[in-house]
Amino acid sequence: MGNLVIDDLSMRFDLPNGGSVQALKNVSLELAKGELLAVLGPSGCGKTTLLNIVAGFLAPTDGKVTLNGKTVTGPGPERGMVFQQGALFEWMNVRRNISFGPDMAGRPAAETRPVVENLLRTVGLQDFGDKMIYELSGGMQQRVALARCLANDPDVILMDEPLGALDALTREKMQGLVLKLWKETGKTIILITHSVEEALLLGERLLVMAPRPGRIHKEYNLPFAEMGVGRDLRLVKKEREFAERREEILGMIWDMEEEIMGRQEETA
Amino acid sequence: MIVFLLYVAIFAAAFGLYRVWERKRHHLHDFASLKTVTFGDESAVSPNRFASVISIIALFGIWGAFTGSAITPLHVPGPFVGDTSFTYTARNAAGETDDATVFMRVYRVGEDVPLPETSADQPGFAVDDALKIGAWRSALARPHENDIGGEDDGYSIIAIDGQPIAPDGTVRFSDGEVTMTSKGSLSIKPDKGWQMEPIWLPAPEAVVSRLVEIANDGYKNVSLWNHLGSSLGRVVAGFVIGSIIGIPLGYAMGLSNWFRGWFDPIVEFMRPVPPLALIPLIIIWFGIGEQGKVILLFLAALWIMTISARAGVSGVRISKVHAAYSLGASKWQILRHVIVPNSLPEIFTGARVAMGVCWGTVVAAELVAADRGAGMMIVNASKFQLTDIVILGIILIGIIGYGIDILMRMAEKWLVPWKGRG
Numbered sequence: 128m129g130n131l132v133i134d135d136l137s138m139r140f141d142l143p144n145g146g147s148v149q150a151l152k153n154v155s156l157e158l159a160k161g162e163l164l165a166v167l168g169p170s171g172c173g174k175t176t177l178l179n180i181v182a183g184f185l186a187p188t189d190g191k192v193t194l195n196g197k198t199v200t201g202p203g204p205e206r207g208m209v210f211q212q213g214a215l216f217e218w219m220n221v222r223r224n225i226s227f228g229p230d231m232a233g234r235p236a237a238e239t240r241p242v243v244e245n246l247l248r249t250v251g252l253q254d255f256g257d258k259m260i261y262e263l264s265g266g267m268q269q270r271v272a273l274a275r276c277l278a279n280d281p282d283v284i285l286m287d288e289p290l291g292a293l294d295a296l297t298r299e300k301m302q303g304l305v306l307k308l309w310k311e312t313g314k315t316i317i318l319i320t321h322s323v324e325e326a327l328l329l330g331e332r333l334l335v336m337a338p339r340p341g342r343i344h345k346e347y348n349l350p351f352a353e354m355g356v357g358r359d360l361r362l363v364k365k366e367r368e369f370a371e372r373r374e375e376i377l378g379m380i381w382d383m384e385e386e387i388m389g390r391q392e393e394t395a
Numbered sequence: 396m397i398v399f400l401l402y403v404a405i406f407a408a409a410f411g412l413y414r415v416w417e418r419k420r421h422h423l424h425d426f427a428s429l430k431t432v433t434f435g436d437e438s439a440v441s442p443n444r445f446a447s448v449i450s451i452i453a454l455f456g457i458w459g460a461f462t463g464s465a466i467t468p469l470h471v472p473g474p475f476v477g478d479t480s481f482t483y484t485a486r487n488a489a490g491e492t493d494d495a496t497v498f499m500r501v502y503r504v505g506e507d508v509p510l511p512e513t514s515a516d517q518p519g520f521a522v523d524d525a526l527k528i529g530a531w532r533s534a535l536a537r538p539h540e541n542d543i544g545g546e547d548d549g550y551s552i553i554a555i556d557g558q559p560i561a562p563d564g565t566v567r568f569s570d571g572e573v574t575m576t577s578k579g580s581l582s583i584k585p586d587k588g589w590q591m592e593p594i595w596l597p598a599p600e601a602v603v604s605r606l607v608e609i610a611n612d613g614y615k616n617v618s619l620w621n622h623l624g625s626s627l628g629r630v631v632a633g634f635v636i637g638s639i640i641g642i643p644l645g646y647a648m649g650l651s652n653w654f655r656g657w658f659d660p661i662v663e664f665m666r667p668v669p670p671l672a673l674i675p676l677i678i679i680w681f682g683i684g685e686q687g688k689v690i691l692l693f694l695a696a697l698w699i700m701t702i703s704a705r706a707g708v709s710g711v712r713i714s715k716v717h718a719a720y721s722l723g724a725s726k727w728q729i730l731r732h733v734i735v736p737n738s739l740p741e742i743f744t745g746a747r748v749a750m751g752v753c754w755g756t757v758v759a760a761e762l763v764a765a766d767r768g769a770g771m772m773i774v775n776a777s778k779f780q781l782t783d784i785v786i787l788g789i790i791l792i793g794i795i796g797y798g799i800d801i802l803m804r805m806a807e808k809w810l811v812p813w814k815g816r817g
Contacts, residue, residue, distance in 0.1 A: 184717055204723030214714040217813040218736040228722035231732070261816035279722050 130195070131158040131181070131283055131315060137189035138176055138341075149340035150176045151187070156334070156343070160282075163309050163316045163352055165330025167323060167376065169383050173341020174319050175287060181317065182208050182285050194282060204228060207281030209272050209289045217260040221252060221271050224260065228279030239278075246274040249311070250304065266297035273308060286318040290325065302328055303360055310356045323376050327351055327369060328360055335376060337383055339390075345379065347372070397589070398457060405457075409449045455599060463590045464598035471589035474530040476501050478511055479585070481556050481568035483538055485521045488549035493519030497526060497536055501570075501585045504529040520544055526583070531592045533584040535576075551579060597783040602790070605783040614784065615775060617767045623791060626761065626768040629685070630753045630799075633692020637749065641697045642742060645704025646734070655705075662701055670695035670756040674763055683764035688757065695756045696749040703745025707738020740814035743807045750803055754796045769795075 138151040151173045158164055166174045179185040181192050183202040192199040194206065207228075208214075215224050222243055223230075229239040247253045250270040260268060269289055276284055289305075290298045302325060309316055309329075320326050326333050331352045337344035349372070355363045363369060433439040459467030480498045487493075498511035513523035520543040528534040538552060539545030553559060555573050558566045565574040571585035593601060609619045647654040648662070673691060681687030711734055719733045761770025769792050776784035807814065 182717070182721055184720075202717070202720035204721070206721060208718055208721040210714040210718060213712050214718040216715065216733065216736070217816060218739070218811075227719070227724075227732075231719075231722060231724040231728050259813065261813055275718075275722070281721075285721075 130160055131317075132193045133157070133177075133181065133190075134193065135190040136177070136180060136187050136192065138173065138180065138185070139188045151180075152340035152342050154190075154341070154343055158283075158315055158317070158332075160315055161313045163318065163329060163331040164334060165318045165320060165326040165332070166334045166336060167320060167326040167330075167380070168336030168341075168344070169338055169380055169387070171341075171387070172336040172338040172383075174336050176341065177336075178285050178287055178317060178319050181283070182206055204232070204279050205282045207276035207279055207284045209269075209276050209284065209286045211288045212265065212268065212292045215260045215268055215271055215275070220257050220259050221247070221263070222256045224271055225274045225278045227275060232279075242278055243274075246278055249277075249308070250274045264297075265293055266301060269293065269301060270304070273304070277308065277312060277314075281314070283315045283317065286316065288319055288321060291321060298325075299360060303355070305329055306352060306356050306360075309352075323373055323380070324364065327372055327376070328355055328363060333376075335379060338387060344383075398461065402453065402457060405453045409446070409453070413443075413445055413449075458596075458599055461589065461591050462593070462596055462598035462601075465600055466598075472586075473588045473590045474501070474592075475570045475586040475588070476503060476530050479568070479570040480511075481573065483521070483552050483581070484554040484557070485538065485542060485545075485550065485552050487520055487542075487544045488547040489544075490549075491520070492553070493521040495519070495521035495523050495538065495542070497524045497538065497581070497583070499526045499528055499534075499583065499585065501528045501530055504532070528583065528585055530585070531587050533582055536581040536583055538581065539579060552581070555581075594780050594782055597786065602783050602787050606787055609784070609787070614772055615767075622767050622772050623769055623795065626754075626757050626770065627795065629688045629692055629757050629768070630750065632689045633757075634696045634746075634749055634753050636689070636693045637696025638700050638746070640693075641700030642704040644697075645701040645706075646708055646730075646738075648701065649705045649708025649738075650730075650734075658701075662698055665694075666698045666702065670752065671759050674760055677760075678764065688760050688765070691760055692753045692757060695752050699745050699749040699752065700742070703741050703748075704738060706745075707741030708734055710741060711737045739811045740807075743803070743811055743814070747800060747803045747807070750799050751796065754792075754799060758792055 133154060133156040136151055136154040137149070140148045140150060142148060154173075154177060156164075166177065168174050176185065180187050181199065183199050183206065186200075199206070202208075216227065219227070225243045225246055226236075226239045229242070230236075243256075244253075247256050250273055252267060252270055252274070255263065255267065260271065263271065272289065286305075290301050293301060305316075305318075306329060308314075318326075318329055320329075327349060328351055330347075330349055333347040333349055334343055335345045335347075336342065351363050351366070351369060354366075427433075427439050427441070430436065430439050456467055456469075458464070460470050463470050463473045478498065478500050480496050482494050482496050484492055484494050495517070496513075498513055500508055500511045502508040508527060510525045510527055513525050517523065521538070522541045522543070524536055524538050524541065526534050526536055539550055542550070544550055552575065555566045556568050560566050560573070560575050562575050562577045562579060565572055567573075571583060574582045574584070576582055597605075606619075613619060614622065644654075644658065648658055649655070670691060673694060677687045677691045681690055715733055715737065716729060719729045724732065757768070758770040761768035762774045765771040769788055773785045773788035773792075776782075776788065
């Protein structure tokens with residue numbers, strides 16, 4: 128047990144003009160504990176919808192999600208979420224942001240404090256515990272977001288383009304941090320990303336989704352995440368296999384985008 | 396017009412002098428001073444504190460100069476004050492002419508002065524006259540009344556200081572003007588100068604001394620602090636009640652479809668109604684007492700606070716709420732730890748606006764009817780032409796309004812330091 132099962136998920140939104148949009152169609156997936164799944168796809172392929180259903184923010188029109196045998200019906204602390212940006216509470220300092228989950232659960236401060244200090248060290252913010260959120264750079268803020276999620280000790284961590292708003296250098300550093308945290312904590316992680324490179328680097332498994340209707344296009348099992356743990360990620364990128372996979376997936380997504388554009392031109 | 400031109404001239408002169416002085420000064424090489432493009436770069440523009448100080452000095456300087464104040468060394472010409480005279484030439488019914496003098500003593504209103512003396516030795520039929528005239532006023536002289544044969548037909552005054560004059564004609568004498576009325580009397584207007592009469596604009600020190608007087612003795616049997624305090628008290632009471640009801644109402648409108656739908660028409664309708672337009676209705680319903688004023692201010696604050704609280708709730712990023720849910724927070728915890736703190740900056744902005752509106756509204760309401768308060772003080776003083784109290788009241792109202800805004804801004808900095816940095 129200890130796994131996440133996504134069972135034949137479909138999602139259809141009704142539009143005000145009477146039509147409807149099929150955001151997801153028959154998506155099935157199973158994740159064992161400790162797996163890191165990267166989800167990639169062009170815009171409109173339903174990857175964020177998929178994540179929101181797993182998080183419990185959306186109810187699917189068909190199918191269900193179960194975690195450890197329990198069906199997901201709403202958001203819960205066993206499924207932590209890391210957002211792109213702006214999801215931290217800027218009226219609290221770094222420490223109080225990190226301890227938000229335990230505090231809400233009513234856990235005593237004495238019990239939470241060592242956990243928070245530990246996490247501050249893990250994400251490299253040991254000197255920034257008393258800073259306010261708006262005093263931190265974007266990269267530091269995402270470190271806080273990761274620590275806040277981990278403080279709640281969730282079974283699954285859902286990341287919605289957590290590094291999307293960072294500059295290239297910071298992003299590279301943060302990718303290393305994500306791998307390190309994954310290895311150290313053994314959490315199951317689903318990571319949504321726009322970047323093919325990031326998906327290849329971080330995804331132990333990689334799901335390429337196709338749009339209209341949102342569905343699984345292709346799935347890969349990749350060695351690069353294991354390779355990258357504790358190593359310079361630039362070395363991983365130099366691997367020949369890495370470059371081949373990147374070209375293959377880029378081509379795949381290009382074709383999907385072309386198809387969408389073509390269809391739009393036809394209708395126009 | 397002259398005042399305006401003078402003000403523009405002072406502005407230009409101060410600007411020019413400052414530029415010359417600045418060019419000689421050692422320059423600070425801060426970031427803004429090293430910018431080569433400053434025109435159009437709003438961030439390179441900051442208020443020049445020299446200009447602010449000179450501006451205030453210039454305002455008081457002009458005020459002082461045009462009121463003959465003791466605080467300014469230079470004054471524009473004041474009204475003529477002192478003794479003066481002119482000689483008139485009269486012709487009697489027999490066709491003879493004779494000269495006599497009108498002695499005038501122009502005095503500041505409020506002073507007690509005797510009539511000027513005339514010489515007892517009067518050779519001809521025309522007899523000297525003596526008059527007292529208040530500064531800025533005019534007086535009517537009737538020289539014929541004491542002239543021998545002055546009431547006869549054929550008597551008339553034909554010249555002033557040798558200049559011929561006829562009914563409805565005007566001539567100048569050394570310190571003023573004389574106009575002959577159609578009945579042959581002389582209307583004398585001593586020169587008024589350029590200064591303002593204290594009943595139109597008192598000198599700054601007159602306002603200050605009035606402040607001291609009212610601060611010590613009160614106005615209309617109510618102390619100054621009581622006047623200002625009761626205005627402030629009404630504002631605070633109205634604002635607090637408005638916030639207590641408006642903020643939860645705004646939250647409810649931001650969180651529930653039903654509340655939003657129910658109160659939307661009311662709030663959107665009441666928001667554009669200026670509180671001043673409610674004064675007549677409030678007076679009809681609640682009278683002119685304390686209760687009516689607090690209700691008026693409550694209404695003034697209510698809609699502003701409701702709308703700002705609603706905007707604060709609507710402005711919360713959904714990812715913050717989602718994050719809190721996925722960290723295991725309950726609805727109440729999200730309200731208390733996410734939605735309320737997130738809305739505080741908006742609420743503070745609303746509170747600043749509401750306090751400003753309330754302060755303006757209370758003064759206006761007191762102008763209409765009140766037994767005490769800053770507005771009542773100035774409207775009551777204006778009925779007795781106590782211009783110094785009116786000006787004093789306006790200055791105090793301005794200072795308090797400005798003070799309220801500064802206090803609100805300080806509270807905002809202290810309580811919501813994250814404002815605008817989300």
